[in-house]
Amino acid sequence: xxxxxxxxxxxxxxxxxxxxxxxxxxxxxxxxxxxxxxxxxxxxxxxxxxxxxxxxxxxxxxxxxxxxxxxxxxxxxxxxxxxxxxxxxxxxxxxxxxxxxxxxxxxxxxxxxxxxxxxxxxxxxxxxxxxxxxxxxxxxxxxxxxxxxxxxxxxxxxxxxxxxxxxxxxxxxxxxxxxxxxxxxxxxxxxxxxxxxxxxxxxxxxxxxxxxxxxxxxxxxxxxxxxxxxxxxxxxxxxxxxxxxxxxxxxxxxxxxxxxxxxxxxxxxxxxxxx
Amino acid sequence: xxxxxxxxxxxxxxxxxxxxxxxxxxxxxxxxxxxxxxxxxxxxxxxxxxxxxxxxxxxxxxxxxxxxxxxxxxxxxxxxxxxxxxxxxxxxxxxxxxxxxxxxxxxxxxxxxxxxxxxxxxxxxxxxxxxxxxxxxxxxxxxxxxxxxxxxxxxxxxxxxxxxxxxxxxxxxxxxxxxxxxxxxxxxxxxxxxxxxxxxxxxxxxxxxxxxxxxxxxxxxxxxxxxxxxxxxxxxxxxxxxxxxxxxxxx
Numbered sequence: 001x002x003x004x005x006x007x008x009x010x011x012x013x014x015x016x017x018x019x020x021x022x023x024x025x026x027x028x029x030x031x032x033x034x035x036x037x038x039x040x041x042x043x044x045x046x047x048x049x050x051x052x053x054x055x056x057x058x059x060x061x062x063x064x065x066x067x068x069x070x071x072x073x074x075x076x077x078x079x080x081x082x083x084x085x086x087x088x089x090x091x092x093x094x095x096x097x098x099x100x101x102x103x104x105x106x107x108x109x110x111x112x113x114x115x116x117x118x119x120x121x122x123x124x125x126x127x128x129x130x131x132x133x134x135x136x137x138x139x140x141x142x143x144x145x146x147x148x149x150x151x152x153x154x155x156x157x158x159x160x161x162x163x164x165x166x167x168x169x170x171x172x173x174x175x176x177x178x179x180x181x182x183x184x185x186x187x188x189x190x191x192x193x194x195x196x197x198x199x200x201x202x203x204x205x206x207x208x209x210x211x212x213x214x215x216x217x218x219x220x221x222x223x224x225x226x227x228x229x230x231x232x233x234x235x236x237x238x239x240x241x242x243x244x245x246x247x248x249x250x251x252x253x254x255x256x257x258x259x260x261x262x263x264x265x266x267x268x269x270x271x272x273x274x275x
Numbered sequence: 276x277x278x279x280x281x282x283x284x285x286x287x288x289x290x291x292x293x294x295x296x297x298x299x300x301x302x303x304x305x306x307x308x309x310x311x312x313x314x315x316x317x318x319x320x321x322x323x324x325x326x327x328x329x330x331x332x333x334x335x336x337x338x339x340x341x342x343x344x345x346x347x348x349x350x351x352x353x354x355x356x357x358x359x360x361x362x363x364x365x366x367x368x369x370x371x372x373x374x375x376x377x378x379x380x381x382x383x384x385x386x387x388x389x390x391x392x393x394x395x396x397x398x399x400x401x402x403x404x405x406x407x408x409x410x411x412x413x414x415x416x417x418x419x420x421x422x423x424x425x426x427x428x429x430x431x432x433x434x435x436x437x438x439x440x441x442x443x444x445x446x447x448x449x450x451x452x453x454x455x456x457x458x459x460x461x462x463x464x465x466x467x468x469x470x471x472x473x474x475x476x477x478x479x480x481x482x483x484x485x486x487x488x489x490x491x492x493x494x495x496x497x498x499x500x501x502x503x504x505x506x507x508x509x510x511x512x513x514x515x516x517x518x519x520x521x522x523x524x525x526x
Binding site for chain 2: 050055076081084085087088089091092095096097101104105108109112114117137153154157
């Protein structure tokens, strides 16, 4: 299983290191974990995502996936097999004319034989619930289904890590729920590592750890509870809190409960203990 | 009007043309277009017209939908026809033949794209042009570019529609006034459309890189295979061209 290590990474889009997008980012992502990365616009979240599978190479510092450095060109195909990246707009990453053709694109690039490709296409599409729509054109799918197709496309590469760069940003609440349910399943039952870059605070509670980026630096890094206990810092950065956290903070302020909650299952016991 | 563009769009269907191998359709299109430019008499004109009507029937695509495909090239065809008349083409028969040659070529190309998925077209091209790889011509890359271009036609036409709506809602008078005004009003559409297309292509390239495109030798999942119907397809296409050559040389 692939651990990802970023050590003192700097990244700049221009040659000058003065306009840094990432500034001394060090991070360790253990295999099998679910990490959410949040931060204001321009904080470097998408750049961080692209560093993880070697699409971008850090201006200085090291990114290693399972011990393989992204600086070594020969490691890149291997790294990309391990770390799959999903972008925001599903329309911009669909290559095939049908759902199944698009899913087969990755395995074809791996040079796999026909039987193996068929197996991977069927497995991936059934994992995201699109097997019945395999012959349909991607243009006829809903936003949520297109996002699921994107996930199927990268799952067919059989990656160990899934990085989602605001992949739910363009979806309606129903579509977001569908995607989050799939991510939960992939993380809990299939052992995949999930790195979710998001603007929706309510999605972060599905994971176990939150990394907060601002101006290219890591401002907070800890468990969901640890990060949301520092709600003042988040608010200073202009970040929203999940609705349950917001509510429980208000209740805590009024002395109704003693701790913060992330969902109904954690709020109810807190209230019950006080009644 | 922009949303009516049918060129490059695939339409789900079950006509006979859908069952043909893409290579047969590509070769058939090529031979038909050559035939259109070879015929010389009314007999040739009638034969190419009837041939197209039969193909249209076999595709089960409505004639009205086919006519939509003419919209984007209507002005080009009109302009070419006017030029033909101005430049001393006093024979109206020849002008009509020239007009049909252009319309027939557009119709036939539309029939190909409406009945063949972009991926099938690119696979057919790749297979058909594979001999060029001997001289290191990037056949696969060319086929991928064509396939992606086809795939993005509906997305970009939708986007153009949205840009037009957005500009109109801000008071822009797109498509109104004289021809010069109409031409000028295109600029506020073209610029945002180009920017959007570049952004999309950038993200697509990154997504393809992420999915290991170009990282090694590719395999092909769906194998193309000829069936009996393709033999008839080739025979009819070659026969059509042969008849047009006779029409030109003998009649």
